[in-house]
Amino acid sequence: MDAVFASLDRTESTLGQQALYHRLRSAPAADHADAFEALVTRLVGDEALRGRVRRVLVRLQHPYGYDLWWLAQPDAIQTRPWHVIFTCISALAVASMWAIPFWHGAVLLLIGIGVINLLMRITTSRRIAPLAGPFRQLSALITAGDALRTARRRHRSARRLPAR
Amino acid sequence: MRCELQGADIDPLVACLRDDVPPLRRLRRIAFWVGRDSMAVGEQANSFFEYLNLFFLLDATTMFFGARELRAHGAALLRVIGAVGDVDAAMSVASLRADLQEGATWARPRVLPSGSPTTFAEMQHPLIDTARAVPNSIALAPGRGVLITGSNMSGKSTFLRTIGVNTVLAQTINTCFASRYEAPVFHVRSCIGRADDLLAGKSYYIAEVEAVLALVRASESASPHLFLFDELFRGTNATERIAAAESVLRELIDHARPHAIVTSTHDAELVDLLRDTHDAYHFPDTLSPDGLVFTYRLEPGPSPTRNAIALLQLHGAPPALIERALRRAEALDQRMRE
Numbered sequence: 001m002d003a004v005f006a007s008l009d010r011t012e013s014t015l016g017q018q019a020l021y022h023r024l025r026s027a028p029a030a031d032h033a034d035a036f037e038a039l040v041t042r043l044v045g046d047e048a049l050r051g052r053v054r055r056v057l058v059r060l061q062h063p064y065g066y067d068l069w070w071l072a073q074p075d076a077i078q079t080r081p082w083h084v085i086f087t088c089i090s091a092l093a094v095a096s097m098w099a100i101p102f103w104h105g106a107v108l109l110l111i112g113i114g115v116i117n118l119l120m121r122i123t124t125s126r127r128i129a130p131l132a133g134p135f136r137q138l139s140a141l142i143t144a145g146d147a148l149r150t151a152r153r154r155h156r157s158a159r160r161l162p163a164r
Numbered sequence: 165m166r167c168e169l170q171g172a173d174i175d176p177l178v179a180c181l182r183d184d185v186p187p188l189r190r191l192r193r194i195a196f197w198v199g200r201d202s203m204a205v206g207e208q209a210n211s212f213f214e215y216l217n218l219f220f221l222l223d224a225t226t227m228f229f230g231a232r233e234l235r236a237h238g239a240a241l242l243r244v245i246g247a248v249g250d251v252d253a254a255m256s257v258a259s260l261r262a263d264l265q266e267g268a269t270w271a272r273p274r275v276l277p278s279g280s281p282t283t284f285a286e287m288q289h290p291l292i293d294t295a296r297a298v299p300n301s302i303a304l305a306p307g308r309g310v311l312i313t314g315s316n317m318s319g320k321s322t323f324l325r326t327i328g329v330n331t332v333l334a335q336t337i338n339t340c341f342a343s344r345y346e347a348p349v350f351h352v353r354s355c356i357g358r359a360d361d362l363l364a365g366k367s368y369y370i371a372e373v374e375a376v377l378a379l380v381r382a383s384e385s386a387s388p389h390l391f392l393f394d395e396l397f398r399g400t401n402a403t404e405r406i407a408a409a410e411s412v413l414r415e416l417i418d419h420a421r422p423h424a425i426v427t428s429t430h431d432a433e434l435v436d437l438l439r440d441t442h443d444a445y446h447f448p449d450t451l452s453p454d455g456l457v458f459t460y461r462l463e464p465g466p467s468p469t470r471n472a473i474a475l476l477q478l479h480g481a482p483p484a485l486i487e488r489a490l491r492r493a494e495a496l497d498q499r500m501r502e
Contacts, residue, residue: 003291007290008256008337010259010260011252011256013249015248016249016252016255016256017252020253023253024332024333024336024337026336027351027352028350028352029336030335033335036337039177040254040258057251057255068241071241072234072242072245073238077230078231079231086224086225087225110219114219121218128227135230141241141244142188142189142244144248145185145244145248148251149182
């Protein structure tokens, strides 16, 4: 079945791949078959809408997209009160950069913060790196959702424009 | 509840996105600071983000604030993921159908009530090139099975796979590679292409026994099942293979459930034994000086030919060996007839 999936798959995004694979693996039949068929029929009959949707989905091709659902799970990212130190260090870095024209010692402070940050990144990278990848996809996902939300409305407006 | 797929138009999905996307915009603003993947913005922009990260610890700070947003709007995010995925999956099926308009035959399935007869017309495997594929048709009556005979490489196993794959496609993406598909919703269960399991220490036969018994247990269900068997019990001796296969297939039919059963076999004896409950079909072949020639077209009735020894001869086996094999085959046939 995996070979059949690979041959039939014409999705643009990792999320589409997941959805199509899940649908093909749903036994005995996939959910909401009528609604899915209506959606397919709608897209088959509207090439302009299809093109618009495709342009939106193409931003979601990075393999980190496969892990997006995991970010949506409760407590996917666990935080502790002391994690606020990251924000404090960031604020201190901004402040010292701002202070450089007035106080040259701020350069040394900024270098010191850079070293501390480097050490912190080394110690936390094992936990942060797996989260950062899917997190980077969030922006593309929400933008895609926003575009799909208005795709049909914009498409209707475009249709009302007189043909040149 | 996946709110994105309801009704009969794109509107419910759009309405779902209209509700769920706005609360996520703050999360998008936060996610901006964790950087972009290099596929989207290029290596240079990505490097710039890395330098910013070094001084401002952006990723850790972003996670700290983002975690709170994710906890608050995780459910909405999950719905948006589902909606975007479903739109793309639907796009994929739409593109597939558009591609198929130009070549292969395809149809939307007609779903029948449980216990109805099944009809597959001009069905072909999606992985076989349309120019080479030979479409085949078959009807499956409830309460009767189908036995398919034919030489090796004649297309028996491929046909079983064709039926299984098209049934799955019909029931999941409402698209099948056939000119007509009329069937109830089946649970597809197959016993095709088994292998021995070295890690579990199971022989080919034991692995097959376990798989077949799982299917026999599944046949007790009242919901329709489509059972596909490729050469049942081929890992054991001929006498017990035929006896066990007959018993298993009778067991499946005798449950008087709305199941459909398609089995491929080399055993002509099995076709004789199950004449009262199974319809026979075969894939014909002819022997030419260049080897076996297959039509890959399913025809009614059991296979009238037997070509294993002729193939040995064709591939250069010594004449004495062929003569001995033919004599032995004649003797075995005589014994079976008695």
